[in-house]
Amino acid sequence: MKPAGRRCLDGRVVGAVLLVLGALGIREARRLSLLRESLVAGAIVGDDTFPMMVGAALLVLGGYLLLAPPPPSTRVAWPSGPLRRRMLTSAATLIAYWLLVPWLGYTAGTGIASTALYRGMGGYRWPVAVLLGALSTGILYLVFRVWLLEPLPIGLLGA
């Protein structure tokens, strides 16, 4: 049982975001409507048509969600304590991975990131994590670079 009139946080957040997106849509549509040509679709429809329609729909839906009552039975429990720490570190590791790979290249980047992930998510001791990390890096390299001949990011140091 929850108290009546509970604020629907997620609905409001999404609603607000959609309102912004809708406004952007309409703005793009305005800009594009000037580029219509009679040669294409007889100038009835252009690149601006769907941005306009989607933008309008987003404005309507965004507004509705902002003001609408919450749907029934959604109790959302957010993680806390050590679990939350683990999740945040994992997320941070991934972001760092993305930022650093252009510099470190695939091998070093994946090696470090995977080790961090195995330690963070799996809670393994450092030596085990490093081993698992090295294994993962190696296997992925074999699958993508050797088997599928997909080049992997090189990075400044050439690996």
Place this chain on the structure above:
Amino acid sequence: MIPFRIVRSSVGLLCALSLVLSAGAARADYPDRPIEIVVPFVAGGGTDLVARLVADYMGKKWTQPMLVVNKPGGGGVPGARSALKESRPDGYTMLIDIHTISSMLVGAQKTPPLTIADRKYAGRIVRDPMVFAVKADAPWKTFKEFSEWVKGHPAELVWASTGPAGPSRYTAFDWMTQIGVDPTKTRMVITPGAADAMAKLAGGHVVLAIHSVAEVQTMRDAGKIKVLAVLSPSRLKGLPDVPTAEEEGVVKGVRVQWWAAAAFPAATPDPIVKKWEAALSEMTKDPQFLASAQRLNMNIDYLNAADTRAFVDKEVAGYTEMATAIGIRR
């Protein structure tokens, strides 16, 4: 129980290893490691197939793997940018350049994202002329007859164009201008690719499609479409019974055609580019290579580096003029 030291030393080892590897690389002969050939279009398409043929030949010649890297999307521009501007100009990244991301791009935009000066050509490899294709059972027997009909019924001409400002549109514009038809009276159907346009043509949803020879070959062999004329200075060996547009007295001059060339970032050292130029010249004379190309309906037409550059510059002039006349130059 000293975990941190282990981590530290392994990371240190990795860095040292990488340094040694890259340092060693700088001193050896070119090429001493794999070369990336960037194709800014999807795998399996015309540009991609050229790249793979080249990769196959050069890989054997220099005993280093040539990696074909597809970076499709955005009309080919982001992929080309990454090859020409965002990679190291050390000769280990090459781009397969085609007209849509070079001459046509520069012609259509006052401030293009890529200029011809951004590239150093090693040589042109393929040249594929445009053809005018209609449905197999269409009533017109010659290109001249067809052009006459278009003059009389421009609003009935529903034609397929790859992209809103692609080679089809330029060719169509050139043709329509020369026969005295106002293009805005016709109906242009934009398709994302040649295969889509071919399907529409065979299905009777469009009347005309203008594409390169290789792109129409399949449908032509299937007997669903016929080619009325080819836009080329002289008849093609592969299409001996198809007249040129000039022969038909309809279109003078060839300003639009599909071609593919090998290009490097502008700052790439000259010796490397020269090495490629010589290798390409050799490749385009190799019988095995020619045979493979033949199987793919690819028209090999080599030009050396300097001539390629001149050719592209001439195209730029042509496209600039056409784009301005059409009104799409922005």
Place this chain on the structure above:
Amino acid sequence: MDVLGHLAGGFAAALTPTNLLMAFVGSLLGTLVGVLPGLGPTAAIAILFPLTSVLNPAAAIIMLSGIYYGAMYGGSTTAILLNIPGEVASVPTCLDGYPMAQQGRGGVALGIAAIGSFVAGTFGVLVLTFFAPALADQALRFGPPEYFGLMLLAFTVVVSLSGASLARGLAMAMAGYLLALIGLGPATAEPRFIFGFQPLMSGVDLIPLVVGLFAVSEVFLGLEEARVAIAQKIHDVFPRWADLKEAMPAILRGTGIGFILGLLPGCAPGVTVFLAYDAEKKLARRPERFGRGAIEGVAAPESANNATSSAGFIPLLALGIPASAPLALLLGGLTVYGLQPGPLLFQKNPQFVWTIIASLYIGNVILLILNLPLVGMWVWLTRVPFGILGPAILLLSFVGAYSVRNSMLDVAVSLVFGFLGYWLRKYQWPLAPLLLAFILGPLLENNLIQSLSMSGGSPLIFVHRGLSLALIVGAVVLLATSLIIVRYTSRRVREATAEEMAL
């Protein structure tokens, strides 16, 4: 009959040890690839080109076809066992497959998926054998107005995927549509929604989006739930006769829908599976079972998936038109060997064509053998501790997303939508509408623009052409039906929960 004679010859050639090995290797590789998120058949088929110089044409194409089929099978395994779709076409399978696994019926789900795929695949190849050129010609009659009608019809599926709140479903769909608009506009090639950020010119790619929304988010959800492994053991590996009977109508319908739509170039499995799922939901006696472990919810999309894949060979071989990216690669493969697809292919290289067709049959059998009894082998996936599986999936997603277009932007997309997906799923926002709108949006827009270009701006073109009119009317009817069913279902759900609470 001549055809049977050719087919017999084809089988004789296809059953040689080399070609059998190729089929087996291809199927195995394909299944493996399908299991890995972010890695689809396109990436796997790219193996072709280096091998061109080594293998003879038939062997190479057989292996590639095996990979293509296998990938379709593989995607469903992780969808059912881990709630992670191996590729786009496996997304609906998650909706009911994973709940089934949680109820201890994972083996049944896997078994039905395998059988459904086999039935659909075999049906597809049978039709290919006898009717390929004729069907291909018919498919050509589908022009832009008809495609527009079809996409409109497919769009109505969003309603039934919205779950409890229609507004939320539509909101997600519109957000997905907006994402799809990023990139170059179809009518002007003018960049849309990039706001000066050059890398966005290529738009958002489907695979990184799916990887992020479904794989990355799933890992974080799993981490949170402190998942050890799938709690329920996989008891029954083989479906019982009763399950088979329950699923068979869905299999047949899914096959039908998947096949007919798969004939149309441009109608990829990603679209047909949703339509098949939706059709089952609408025809079911108790639609509220869907999303909670309804066996039809697994049977229909899986069958549709394979039917569409098989049907895709028809325009490919008969006309040289690829229906999707992996088939485009196959086409490239054929071209490399100098084999021009088209009716002439059947005449000029009959031996080759019939060997391929025969090996498609064989491929289906091999995959059934690989998947049914060896389902137990896939069980090891669930025994792997999450501490290893989680990071592995994340790493794979990262590298897989990169490999699509060799772009770090795609990886960023995966990460961003991974976190976004996690947040949205916590609050139970439906993600399937986002995905569907993302796929259908551009198709709808392109076909509308093309149709109006053909008619010079007159919307009457949709009315003058019988087929397109029929499809548009069908879309309206389907929309109305969906809305009615949604209200009915939510009422039943509320009644059911009220009953539970009253007890």
